[in-house]
Amino acid sequence: MRLREATTAEIKATALKHMASSGTAAISLRAIARDMGMTAGAIYSYFDTRDNLVSVLIADVYSGLADTLEAAIEACPKDDAAAQVLAFGQAYRNWAVNNPEEFRLVYGDAVPDYQPPEGGAAAEAEHRSCAVLTGIVAAGWPKAQHLYIGSDHSWSDFDPAFAELIRQSFPDLPPAAVALSLRLWGRMHGLVSLEVYGHLRPQVQDPQKLYRTELVDLSKSLGHVPVGDSPSVVSV
């Protein structure tokens, strides 16, 4: 039935609308139903439970983030890992700052009592995002690997399924590179999540500038040597 899909989509859209305007905690079945001219109980023919709806929302939003990230590096030269990591980093922060509630939904636990299921659809989007970053590291690895000759990381450090997935896409990539890509993710996520959750504003006037400094320093992890001494060469 087309109508069923349409209603499902409308429920999700309404939920996201409420979330964007009133915060993640405002995802209330009753409020959604009221907004749509229905009853709360009616939603249960589309989603088993509220957590189920939230799970689907998280998967959708996360998938949208993955799209954004993929699109961001798509516009970069394929062999310029430094440009790619800068683009990725900027896209990550821009998305988070412009969609703070979505960010909280995906990376926080804003929804009361919600417990994420094992390996849901969200896991797929997470793997996609990770893969994008790993692709960047893979592109820059020839120039970067000399920085990690002493690394003691091995494939057993990672989840077997994840490691297998990575090795399929990038057969020649060593575990040290995978560790690097996860660390890069962590570095970006740190400043961004501090900012989104309001822990940077009290101290920093311009979080973007601080973040840009971090990104430039971060690009050095890929063997990139910035032209000139000033980070102002970075296009934002």
Add this chain to the structure above:
Amino acid sequence: MRLREATTAEIKATALKHMASSGTAAISLRAIARDMGMTAGAIYSYFDTRDNLVSVLIADVYSGLADTLEAAIEACPKDDAAAQVLAFGQAYRNWAVNNPEEFRLVYGDAVPDYQPPEGGAAAEAEHRSCAVLTGIVAAGWPKAQHLYIGSDHSWSDFDPAFAELIRQSFPDLPPAAVALSLRLWGRMHGLVSLEVYGHLRPQVQDPQKLYRTELVDLSKSLGHVPVGDSPSVVSV
């Protein structure tokens, strides 16, 4: 009244107990009161509102974290910035991993509809934690400053009150060093918050190892040159 203080403390303790066992969303006035053999309404003679109670809890917990961090670097040689930053980083992660609900309370927005007040008691603990990290950077700055000669950071990048506070404690420290300390905080926070929120486990078998690698790399930002090539020299 002594009795009043005791009851206030018991309310806070009960709230923290519930939070630790059933998550941050379980901070329910009714549940707390039930546990204490009172009525929910009675709590309102001790705390104006639930958000008020949460604010006090956050301040307490954050203050405890600051104590932990201060104690961690207290045990380090005063002039060894690298050892200090490693100790700080390990203490930060250990605290977060061992007290995930406290971490979520302070750095997330786990409590539904809670809005943090401007410059509450939590801000003081945040400044304390920042100051600890800035102290580490200050200790290592003589050996590290050559890495940041091209920095274009200025005092105007920071909040005036925060900048003034820093300059009182560390008169000779340039703004680039303050930016560095905030970035170090961000780097630690990134991997830790990803881990606490469950975004690392699906990919990484041993988050601690990844984090240690990051810490070692991070100590290089302070001009530290690790002995040997292996990060195994780091005492955990």
Add this chain to the structure above:
DNA sequence: TGGCCTAATAAACAGTGTTCACTCTTTATG
């Protein structure tokens, strides 16, 4: 004893997720 303050209560209000018996409409089949 009378007055006062404080702590605590019970009941109410509006909101939440969830379930369930029931209705109405549409669709397909004998």
Add this chain to the structure above:
DNA sequence: CATAAAGAGTGAACACTGTTTATTAGGCCA
């Protein structure tokens, strides 16, 4: 054409939440 089946939605109920308010019990002091 008539009848059965399935789909979609309702409205009332249950147990829970934070919060407010009127009211009561107990201690303290003059």
